[in-house]
Amino acid sequence: MDISELRKTVEEVELVDAHAHNIVSIHSNFSFIHAFSEANGDALTFSPNSLSFKRNLRDVAELYGSEISLQAVEEYRRASGMQSICSSCFKAARITTILIDDGLQLDKKHDIEWHKSFIPFVGRILRIERLAEEILDEDLRDGSSWTVDSFTKAFVSKLKSYPLYVILSISLHTHARNAVLAVLDYNILAVFLSNAVTVAGEIFGLKSIAAYRSGLEINTNVTKRDAEEGLRQELIAGKPVRIANKNLIDYIFLLSLEVAQSYDLPMQIHTGFGDKDLDMRLSNPLHLRAVLEEKRYSKSRIVLLHASYPFSREASYLASVYSQVYLDFGLAIPKLSLHGMISSMKELLELAPINKVMFSSDGYAFPETFYLGAKKSREVVFSVLRDACIDGDLSVPEAVEAAKDIFARNAIHFYKISSANGVINSHSNLSQKLNDDLDIDVSLVRLMWVDGSGQHRCRGVPKKRFNDVVVKNGVGLAFAAMGFSSHMDGPADGSGLTAVGETRLMPDLSTLRRIPWNEKDEMVLVDMCVKPGEAWEYCPRDALRRASKILKDEFDLEMMAGFENEFILLKRLTREGKEEWIPFDSTPYCSTSGFDAASPVLHEIVNALHSLGISVEQIHGEAAQGQLEVVLKYTICTKAADNLIFTREVVRAIARKHGLLATFIPKYASDDLGSGSHVHLSLWRNGQNVYMGSGGSSKHGISTLGREFMAGILQHLPSILAFIAPLPNSYDRLQPNTWSGAYLFWGNENKEAPLRASSPPGTLDGVTTNFEMKSFDGSANPYLGLAAILAAGIDGLRRHLPLPEPVDANPNPEILQRLPASLSESLDALHKDEFLKEFINEKLLTCIKAIRKAEIEHYTKHKDAYKQLIHRY
Structure with a gap:
């Protein structure tokens, strides 16, 4: 029997990882030993003596080429850095898609967006208990106490606010309506569902950890009165809320399952083994039979996680007799011994249809866990399918197809990844993306x-x-x-x-x-x-990373950033034998004819950016002659800076390809408007925007954190300008009545404010989602600019600086302080402002000051020298 084709398929297939968690910073206090064990406390000291620990440590050491010891591997990690080890692990794992449950609380975890640097496609799984707890931790705006009705409304509204990837077939079937009313408030749910629309987005499923809280014996007849009493008990226990009351857990589970079913979203359920706070007797998936037998949930799609170990046979049985049950074997592989992994996998396949069994790494915290999950899954699945061929259960061609199904195709179809956002149209596209990265026809890097x-x-x-x-x-x-x-x-x-x-x-x-x-x-x-x-x-990139780390370590916050990139397209003109560059056109702001004229260039720019994984939100003509703007989607600030560099490269290169010159120079023509690189900023914690105001802490629609952060930036803005407006030419742009921010103030939707609080369409009344900094321009080093902004914001948070009242009118120069009108004035402010030394070390700061001084001296002596800057920026 020739099984070489099976071996080749298992080794080469790219994996769709349907259940994983966030990776943490290399500076996290979550110990690396947890990569190899689920144990905690004193039990963790015994874990190095387990079979799986010894095997997995050896596998990681071999990947890194280090000695086989925990200390040696940890030293390698520290020396290499997170970017390097992530690249190594994901390249070796050949994972092309991950769905991340970001509800696991981990110290200094990276947000979902961060993972997109290493994986072609990243989606999200929403943990329902964590969502419920976050809602209950908030105070109601009117000061009243939570009730089941107000909680239900908030819960489904919050779900609605997330970008769900769904193909909707709303509304509820008539035969289910009366049954639903017995348990849930149908009117609340119906309003939510009737207003829903089909959207493409990041959430591909829900997840429940009811097994950890009260067990899987869900009471399908739980009443609102029971849930109300459970809610009251949880609120009495105080904040932060950790829901453990069985009636409330069951209510939330059923509410979520109803929403998931209506949206045709799957629901993952933790089953089997886990941490010691789980009663494993109650995590047997057979306890779910009441839910599975209930007619109103017959169209749901449920995934039993972790191979339900040690209840793998029970899980296999459920998948064989209930159409709505599917299986995922992550965590059991690689956390069991080799014999345990193979036995569990064989038990899953004893009864379960192959097209209901899916791979996941259940990777968490450390990239090595993704690698180990992938590596051992390949080995175990190959062993099990090979034995099935030997036993006569499968032919070799059937085993080959089974491997493809288990590792990728089942998840692609089940989670509807194949049509998400148009990013992935088939698994072959996933393969092609990875192969494109590995093509040997690349000449230069x-x-x-x-x-x-x-x-x-x-x-x-x-x-x-x-x-x-x-x-x-x-x-x-x-x-x-x-x-x-x-x-x-x-x-x-x-x-x-x-x-x-x-x-x-x-x-x-x-x-x-x-x-x-x-x-x-x-x-x-x-x-x-x-x-x-x-x-x-x-190193500028390290300066931004260090400032970001301080924000994370001290306040558990991350800064998101999104840039609006203005540039001018110039065409070459020869007059009397001399070469000149003049604006591409003379059309006004948002001109349709101007857009049409630039359309070939714009299409190529957008396509190129999308191929680089950079999301474009808008593109349009601006007010200066030949001026255009590309608006990028916000992301974590370190990645936003990277994206900005790539965007500038794309714009200039595509323009050059069309015989044009694109310039980001702040002020191309003295008699026309300038070009900025406005940046929109917000603060996030655990995947939630905490810059936005909520409850009693909100003023101007901004949270206390947001106001203090803005106050720090406003106080230090004169010296920050030396980083975000670094040329003498920059200050020719920063003039009154040009929407560039010439005076020191902030405003609500005030285009003349250097700091503009912004409430995009769709935002609730009175809520502000981000603020815009107008002064940032296209000649700035984005890493240094964002680092300076972060430093100022952190100063505001540390000192709890108050934010002045906004100016919601055209600025009055007799009342307001003028911001530096020249680079000299900004440099003077920087010399007097000592706060930056902690964030941008003194040597780098000295270097930047010297460069700015050199710029001032040169352009003071050579008045027309700025005209050459079109070839540099």
């Missing part, structure tokens, strides 16, 4: 960085050398290069940088991209290091 003057620079290396040498050792760059100014490729006087010494440009593999306009090349952003794994003091 461009290593890109942004210097202290905000200019993009790169080195090119052949692909083979990149793989063989540069990935591990980087390339050398003279220290002096970080101190270059916009007018001279030499270090600015006083920068502290000379021709002596080199930094290492280490590629961040999570940013490696095929270049859309030149498919023979790739590009990758680099970190500047003293040696691999150790950041250089002058």
Whole structure:
């Protein structure tokens, strides 16, 4: 019997990971030993003696080429950094899709968006108990106490606010309506469902951990009165709420299952083993028979997680007799011994149809858990399917198809990933995306960085050398290069940088991209290091990471950012033998004819950005001649800075391809409006926007955290300008009555304010979702600019600075303070402002000040020199 085809399929198939959790920062206090064990407390000290611990540690050590010890692996992780180990683990795992349950509370966990740097497609699973607890932790606006009715309304409304990936067939069937009324308030649910629309988005399913709280013996006849009493008991226990009352848990479970069924969303259910706070006697999936027998849930789609171990046979039985039951074997693989994993997998397949069994890694906290889940799943599934062939249960071709189903196709069909957002149309597209990244026809890789003057620079290396040498050792760059100014490729006087010494440009593999306009090349952003794994003091990307870490460590917050990128398209004109560049057109703001004229360029820009994984929200003509704007979707600020660099590259390259020149220079023409890079900012915690106001803490629709953060930025804005408006030319743009923010104030939807509180369409009345900073322009190094903004905001949070009252009218120059009218004034403010030293270390700060001084001196002496900046920005 030739099983080579089966082995090849199992080894090469790209995986769809249908159940996983967030990865944590390398600085998290969640110990790495938890990658190998579910134990806690004193029991954890015994875990290194378990079979699975020893095997999994050995597998990770072999992947990294380190000694086989926990200490050696941890040392390798610290030296390599999170970006490197994530790239290694996910590349080895060959996972192309993950669905993340982000309801698991972990110290310093990365948000879902962060994971998209490593995985082509990332979706979300919403944990219902966590959602309920977050709602109950909030105070009602009118000061009243929660009731079951108010909770139900808030719960379903919150679900509605999320982007669900659904193909709707609403409304409830008539035969189910009366049954629903016996348990739930149908009127509340019906309003929610009748107003729903088909949307594509990130949530692909719900999840319940009822097994952890009160067990799986769900009472399908729980009454509102029972739930009301349970809710009262939970509220008496105080905040933060941790729901454990069985009646309330059962009510939430049934409410969620009804919503999930109506949206044709699956619901994952924890079954079987887990942490010690779980009563395993109550986690047997057979307890779910009452739910499965209930007619009103007959169209639901339920996934039993973790192979239901040690109840794998029971799970297999349920999947064989109930059409709504499906199985997922993550966590059992790789947390059991080899014999245990194989036995559990065989038990699942004793009765369950193969097209109901799905892979997941149940990866959590550490990228190594994803790798181990994938590696051991391949080994176990191969062993089980091979034995099935030997036993005569399957032919080899049937086993090959079974492997493809278990590892990818079942999940793609079940979670409807195949049509989500148009991103993934088939599993072959997933394969193609990964193969595109690995194509051997790539000639050169461009290593890109942004210097202290905000200019993009790169080195090119052949692909083979990149793989063989540069990935591990980087390339050398003279220290002096970080101190270059916009007018001279030499270090600015006083920068502290000379021709002596080199930094290492280490590629961040999570940013490696095929270049859309030149498919023979790739590009990758680099970190500047003293040696691999150790950041250089002058590295801009590290400055932003350090500031982000302080925000996370001290306040458990992350800053989201989204940029509006204005630029001017210029065309070449020759007059009397001299070359000139003039605006592409002279059409006004949002002109349809101007858009039509630029349409070929715009289409290519949008397509190129989408191919790089960058979401475009809008694109339109702006008010200056030849001016356009590309608006990017917000994301975590470190990634937003990366996306901004790629966007500038795309815009300039596509324009060049069409014989045009795109420039982000702040002020191209003295008699026309300038170009900015307005940035929208918000604060998030555990996947929720906490900049928005709610309850009694809200003022101007902004939370206390949001107001203090803004107050810090407003106080330090004069010195921040040296980072976000870094050229003398920048201040020609920052003028009154040009919507660029010339005075020191903030306002609600006031386009003249340098800080504008924003409430996009669809936002509840009186609620503000983000604020916009107008002063940021296209000549700024985004890492340094965002780091300075973060530093100021953190200062506001630390000192609980009050936010002044808004100015919701055109600014009065007789009342308001003028912001720096020149780079000289901003540099003076920076010299006096000491707060930045903690965030942007003193050496880098000295370098930036020297570059700004050099810019001032040069452009003061050479009045027309700014005209050459169109070729640099």
